Amino acid sequence: MDTNNAQYQKMIETPIPKLVTVLAVPTVISMLITSIYNAVDAYFVAKLGTAASGAIGIVFSLMAMIQAIGFTLGMGAGSTISRLLGKKKEEEAKQVASSALAAAICSGIVFMGVCLFFLEKLMLLLGATKTILPYAVDYSRIILFASPVMMASFVLNNLLRAEGKTKYSMVGIGAGGVLNVVLDPFFIFYLKMGITGAALATAIGQTVGFAVLFIFYLMKKTVIRFSFSHVAKEISVYKTFIINGMPSFFRQGLASIAAVALNHQAAVFGDGVVAAMSIVGKIFMVVFCALIGFGQGFQPVAGYNFGAKEQGRVKSACKFTLAAGTVGMVVMGFFVFFSAPWLMRQFGTGEKQVEEVGIMALRMQSLAMPFMPLGIVCNMVFQAVGKSWLGTFLAACRQGVFFLPAIYVFPKIFGILGIQMAQPLADAATFLICLPFFVSFYKKTANTK
DSSP, rough: HHHHHHHHHHHOOOOOOOOHHHHHHHHHHHHHHHHOOOOOOHHHTTOOHHHHHHHHHHHEEEEHHHHHHHHHHHHHHHHHHHHHHHTTOHHHHHHHHHHHHHHHHHHHHHHHHHHHHHHHHHHHTOOOOTTHHHHHHHHHHHHHHHHHHHHHHHHEEEEHTTOOOHHHHHHHHHHHHHHHHHHHIIIIIIITTTTTHHHHHHHHHHHHHHHHHHHHTTTOSOOOOOGGGSSSSOOOHHHHHHHHHHHHHHHHHHHHHHHHHHHHHHTTOHHHHHHHHHHHHHHHHHHHHHHHHHHHHOOOOOOOHHTTHHHHHHHHHHHHHHHHHEEEHHHHHHHHHHHHHHHHHHOSOOOHHHHHHHHHHHHHHHHHHHGGGHHHHHHHHHHHHHHHHHHHHHHIIIIIHHHHHHHHHHHHHHTHHHHHHHHHHHHHHHHHHHHHHHHHHHHHSOOOO
């Protein structure tokens, strides 16, 4: 109990810049590790050829679906738990956590079974061409076997972040990520397993990461405890945290749909364009995951303090996170813009079309990066304070409301350039939509200390 009280005092009394930074840094590192080992997959698989590289982009859509379910349950439960802990309702928090973990495992098993049954048709639906299909099937089959563990791992990560234990989350993800990076070249080239080796490395890394995270709970390093007796039988408990997780579902789920649409539209121009946009997506996932990580460090601060009725601290946390995120994105935007040729040489397949298409797409996306932090802050704060439907709408804007129409209309008008410009323009439009909602929330939040 003393440990729990100390954690509570830390969350509502530590100066906001220090608290957000302390929680965000491990989370950013965690997200970067995740995106980096995805990029490493892309790097090694690219050595197997353009079709294999394109398959990574196809399976990314499948993994985004897994993430959508895992993050819906994990971040929905996490935002609920942050507010409950802020109100010192620890038993209710334990019930939400146990129920979310059980829901993740069950959802993963159902998802795996359905997708394996329709695997080839699913890969074609996600945008695989005839040459990419065999690679996509081999890669996705192993990923699907790991999907229950992956969904459960997303829940554990987000529950740790919800109670402010972001360092433990970083250790778990880091252990799995490092193992994945080490196993990739060993399986792909030394054991000559090809793209199957890349998938196996990812599956093993995810499983080890889950085991490490669960050990922290078994060692009672956390406020939250899991038990079968705490798994809720009432639908209302699941309804509450699933609704709270809707912004995450739309953010991740629409990322999957957007990736499918991108693959289909790129395939019209050939495997080289599919491969180029797949590589660009992996590179920008590193950038976007860093921003998401910073937002996830901010979210428990907002949730705890909202639950504790410390409205002034919620406002200060919004201001600090938005300012720091914008500065970070400006710096990273400069780096990506000027290093685009080097990045495409490192991750490309060596084909001229792949490099040319990728360089232009990277540079256009880098120009939109300063617009991205506002959308993340809005998503996270509205989710944290229980304004789930507003958070859901804003989460749907980036890759749903704006990107999906753009990716179908622009290529018909501008050709390949339309594919390259769709996401940057969607990011700019999302900024304009989020701005009035953020300003209104910021003004209405009580200016108390």
